[in-house]
Amino acid sequence: MEGRATGRKAAVRHIWFQATAAATLRAMAEKQYLLTPGPTPVPPAVLAALAEPVVHHRGRDFKAIYERCLARLHDVYRTDHDVLLFTNSGTGAFESAVANLTSPGDRALVLSSGNFGERWASMAKSFAADVVHVRLAWGEVPEADDLRAALSAEGEVRVVYLVHSETSTGVVSDIQALAAVAKEAGALVVVDAVSSLGAVPVETDAWGLDVVVSGSQKALMCPPGLGFVSVSPAALETASRATSPRYVLDWERTRAAQAKLDAPFTPAVSLVKALDVALGLLLEEGLEAGFERHARLGRACRAGVKAMGLELFSPDDDRSAVVTAICMPESIDSTAVVGTLRDRFGITVANGQGELKGKIVRIGHIGWSDVFDITTALAALELTLVRAGAEIERGAAVSSALDVYSEPAHV
Amino acid sequence: MEGRATGRKAAVRHIWFQATAAATLRAMAEKQYLLTPGPTPVPPAVLAALAEPVVHHRGRDFKAIYERCLARLHDVYRTDHDVLLFTNSGTGAFESAVANLTSPGDRALVLSSGNFGERWASMAKSFAADVVHVRLAWGEVPEADDLRAALSAEGEVRVVYLVHSETSTGVVSDIQALAAVAKEAGALVVVDAVSSLGAVPVETDAWGLDVVVSGSQKALMCPPGLGFVSVSPAALETASRATSPRYVLDWERTRAAQAKLDAPFTPAVSLVKALDVALGLLLEEGLEAGFERHARLGRACRAGVKAMGLELFSPDDDRSAVVTAICMPESIDSTAVVGTLRDRFGITVANGQGELKGKIVRIGHIGWSDVFDITTALAALELTLVRAGAEIERGAAVSSALDVYSEPAHV
Numbered sequence: 055m056e057g058r059a060t061g062r063k064a065a066v067r068h069i070w071f072q073a074t075a076a077a078t079l080r081a082m083a084e085k086q087y088l089l090t091p092g093p094t095p096v097p098p099a100v101l102a103a104l105a106e107p108v109v110h111h112r113g114r115d116f117k118a119i120y121e122r123c124l125a126r127l128h129d130v131y132r133t134d135h136d137v138l139l140f141t142n143s144g145t146g147a148f149e150s151a152v153a154n155l156t157s158p159g160d161r162a163l164v165l166s167s168g169n170f171g172e173r174w175a176s177m178a179k180s181f182a183a184d185v186v187h188v189r190l191a192w193g194e195v196p197e198a199d200d201l202r203a204a205l206s207a208e209g210e211v212r213v214v215y216l217v218h219s220e221t222s223t224g225v226v227s228d229i230q231a232l233a234a235v236a237k238e239a240g241a242l243v244v245v246d247a248v249s250s251l252g253a254v255p256v257e258t259d260a261w262g263l264d265v266v267v268s269g270s271q272k273a274l275m276c277p278p279g280l281g282f283v284s285v286s287p288a289a290l291e292t293a294s295r296a297t298s299p300r301y302v303l304d305w306e307r308t309r310a311a312q313a314k315l316d317a318p319f320t321p322a323v324s325l326v327k328a329l330d331v332a333l334g335l336l337l338e339e340g341l342e343a344g345f346e347r348h349a350r351l352g353r354a355c356r357a358g359v360k361a362m363g364l365e366l367f368s369p370d371d372d373r374s375a376v377v378t379a380i381c382m383p384e385s386i387d388s389t390a391v392v393g394t395l396r397d398r399f400g401i402t403v404a405n406g407q408g409e410l411k412g413k414i415v416r417i418g419h420i421g422w423s424d425v426f427d428i429t430t431a432l433a434a435l436e437l438t439l440v441r442a443g444a445e446i447e448r449g450a451a452v453s454s455a456l457d458v459y460s461e462p463a464h465v
Numbered sequence: 466m467e468g469r470a471t472g473r474k475a476a477v478r479h480i481w482f483q484a485t486a487a488a489t490l491r492a493m494a495e496k497q498y499l500l501t502p503g504p505t506p507v508p509p510a511v512l513a514a515l516a517e518p519v520v521h522h523r524g525r526d527f528k529a530i531y532e533r534c535l536a537r538l539h540d541v542y543r544t545d546h547d548v549l550l551f552t553n554s555g556t557g558a559f560e561s562a563v564a565n566l567t568s569p570g571d572r573a574l575v576l577s578s579g580n581f582g583e584r585w586a587s588m589a590k591s592f593a594a595d596v597v598h599v600r601l602a603w604g605e606v607p608e609a610d611d612l613r614a615a616l617s618a619e620g621e622v623r624v625v626y627l628v629h630s631e632t633s634t635g636v637v638s639d640i641q642a643l644a645a646v647a648k649e650a651g652a653l654v655v656v657d658a659v660s661s662l663g664a665v666p667v668e669t670d671a672w673g674l675d676v677v678v679s680g681s682q683k684a685l686m687c688p689p690g691l692g693f694v695s696v697s698p699a700a701l702e703t704a705s706r707a708t709s710p711r712y713v714l715d716w717e718r719t720r721a722a723q724a725k726l727d728a729p730f731t732p733a734v735s736l737v738k739a740l741d742v743a744l745g746l747l748l749e750e751g752l753e754a755g756f757e758r759h760a761r762l763g764r765a766c767r768a769g770v771k772a773m774g775l776e777l778f779s780p781d782d783d784r785s786a787v788v789t790a791i792c793m794p795e796s797i798d799s800t801a802v803v804g805t806l807r808d809r810f811g812i813t814v815a816n817g818q819g820e821l822k823g824k825i826v827r828i829g830h831i832g833w834s835d836v837f838d839i840t841t842a843l844a845a846l847e848l849t850l851v852r853a854g855a856e857i858e859r860g861a862a863v864s865s866a867l868d869v870y871s872e873p874a875h876v
Contacts, residue, residue, distance in 0.1 A: 093521060110499060180712050271519075271731060278735075301588050322690030324688040
């Protein structure tokens with residue numbers, strides 16, 4: 055049939071084809087690359103789950119999904135204790151820890167070395183805690199000795215708030231060692247694992263972490279909107295006596311509902327469905343395999359950055375598997391770099407936050423990331439910096455990243 | 466090609482076809498009907514928006530969506546004041562009102578006649594408000610005189626909490642009249658419009674409503690996970706002095722961020738995208754046309770219920786456009802009816818809550834609902850009740866509903 059069209063018909067088809075091709079080119083959706091440390095890219099199967107018809111949160115269809123999703127969260131958290139799920143940001147889940155563990159005047163210690171640690175200090179103050187804020191410089195790696203010294207100087211502290219992965223700087227701390235010091239001092243340990251859970255090892259029970267806070271939109275490969283906390287029996291016991299007002303973030307109300315596969319308030323059912331699929335993918339890869347992949351992505355990214363002759367802001371060690379923070383050359387403003395990457399190449403990376411705004415670029419490599427996401431970011435960054443006048447040997451970054459990625463990681 | 470397959474190949478294809486057909490029949494996804502008063506069915510275009518790749522909440526792609534979505538929310542709210550958006554349930558948005566307007570000991574009045582009104586009383590008590598709880602029986606319609614009498618008996622009250630649509634009973638109150646009484650007494654007016662906004666008229670500014678709380682999963686045709694509050698200047702002024710601790714639900718922090726098209730904490734970007742599409746559909750139909758459709762759906766549902774010889778629990782008036790609550794015959798437990806509708810027909814309706822559990826069935830008709838959703842629910846309810854021994858004339862309900870729906874509504 056096609057071959058036999060002649061004369062006017064063929065001409066019409068030809069014009070139509072040209073017009074369509076032109077329109078398609080004009081309307082062609084820009085291809086985009088999300089390379090921030092959260093939100094992170096979401097696998098197609100997870101997006102497809104989001105598009106399924108809405109189900110009722112108290113119906114049997116949802117209960118089956120909810121039960122499986124909570125079981126998978128336990129596996130990812132490596133805990134036998136309750137993991138409470140909130141329709142909220144990671145910050146909201148963190149607030150649940152502060153609200154449920156604080157009575158006005160309670161002694162709390164916050165060890166910070168970046169934006170998120172400082173947020174927890176300001177949050178604990180909002181709840182009228184008596185906050186000892188051990189404020190390290192942004193980008194410092196908090197050490198067990200810093201915490202030990204602070205705890206012995208300050209006397210009794212009820213709760214210690216720690217950051218596992220400080221997303222603002224790329225520092226991943228040795229949370230096992232820090233938690234051990236806090237436990238020695240008799241304090242409850244609350245850990246911000248928003249960007250680390252699923253990317254680097256988090257042994258909730260084995261390391262004695264009383265409360266581990268996380269969120270859906272980082273290594274768990276889901277859109278933002280769900281936050282979680284694991285709660286130890288000791289944390290629940292403290293919560294039962296804490297007098298800060300709270301309602302939707304109340305742990306006991308949430309725990310009691312979840313025990314009956316219910317939620318006290320309508321949860322974001324579509325996001326829970328998506329999370330269930332995402333956690334299934336994560337567990338199918340295997341947590342250990344995922345940790346190794348993240349460590350290799352981090353090494354590849356750092357190797358590329360160094361091959362470009364740029365300075366790393368985040369530490370050059372294997373724990374830095376979440377986000378790589380890169381210092382810009384003196385004369386170049388990272389705000390402009392981030393803007394160019396977005397506007398010319400469709401690539402979204404993160405600027406510095408707070409005092410680091412304009413100074414660093416952060417490339418996230420958590421969740422649904424592979425080495426070609428890293429090489430895409432490095433290649434575009436290289437071109438952008440060269441055009442801005444930086445002296446960089448073209449092509450070295452991508453090659454180095456690929457070479458290092460193929461070496462086995464030592465986690 | 467197809468026609469020429471013979472012998473073994475044809476036989477293989479034939480067996481394959483039979484096996485596939487059988488597998489398809491076995492695996493055929495049950496067709497489901499969501500007819501609860503929230504979550505409600507979501508239009509395909511809204512589901513499709515959910516499945517789009519995740520964007521960063523601080524990138525320009527999201528900002529364009531966010532700006533349009535907030536503007537559309539203003540249109541739906543009919544307000545020039547701020548409408549604050551939270552990643553939370555409707556209850557979470559309501560908690561923001563209590564947390565931002567309450568200092569311990571503040572006098573607040575809650576007028577309740579059902580589950581949600583009672584929840585607000587318990588929530589205000591959690592925040593140490595001095596609560597005057599005017600507790601009407603479940604299903605009563607709160608009248609302006611009830612409120613006037615309570616306010617003059619109680620002396621100064623700082624905040625009055627009202628329920629526009631009491632989803633647990635189907636009662637939609639005359640919120641304009643109630644708000645006028647509260648304003649007369651000098652109180653701030655907080656209105657729960659979670660299931661009414663977009664279904665029945667809500668004139669935020671014209672009626673002087675200081676705070677109107679709503680959620681994404683009811684008449685706004687979106688999955689659950691987003692809550693909203695409109696805040697008058699007087700409400701913001703009170704909030705600036707209120708001492709209850711709050712962080713993610715803090716109005717001023719949220720307002721300041723939104724003024725720069727930012728959000729203080731990572732919002733559920735996929736849900737915001739979906740909400741933007743849903744609000745676009747709502748405004749395209751036109752709010753007034755939507756109100757008329759909802760009124761007609763309510764009338765159709767009530768006509769069908771009465772034609773079956775059943776008693777209405779919700780009032781038989783045109784304001785009852787959100788959910789129709791139906792009394793079960795004496796001998797029949799609504800829990801069993803709800804279970805049968807789900808298990809045999811794939812239809813999800815709501816049971817009674819609290820003291821009404823087992824006694825009523827609630828059919829929601831808000832959001833993406835049309836009259837054939839109503840007739841589906843009525844036809845299945847009729848069959849279920851007949852099989853349970855009720856004496857009901859078959860077919861009358863569906864006919865009556867369709868007849869009444871085609872008459873013009875008088876809203």
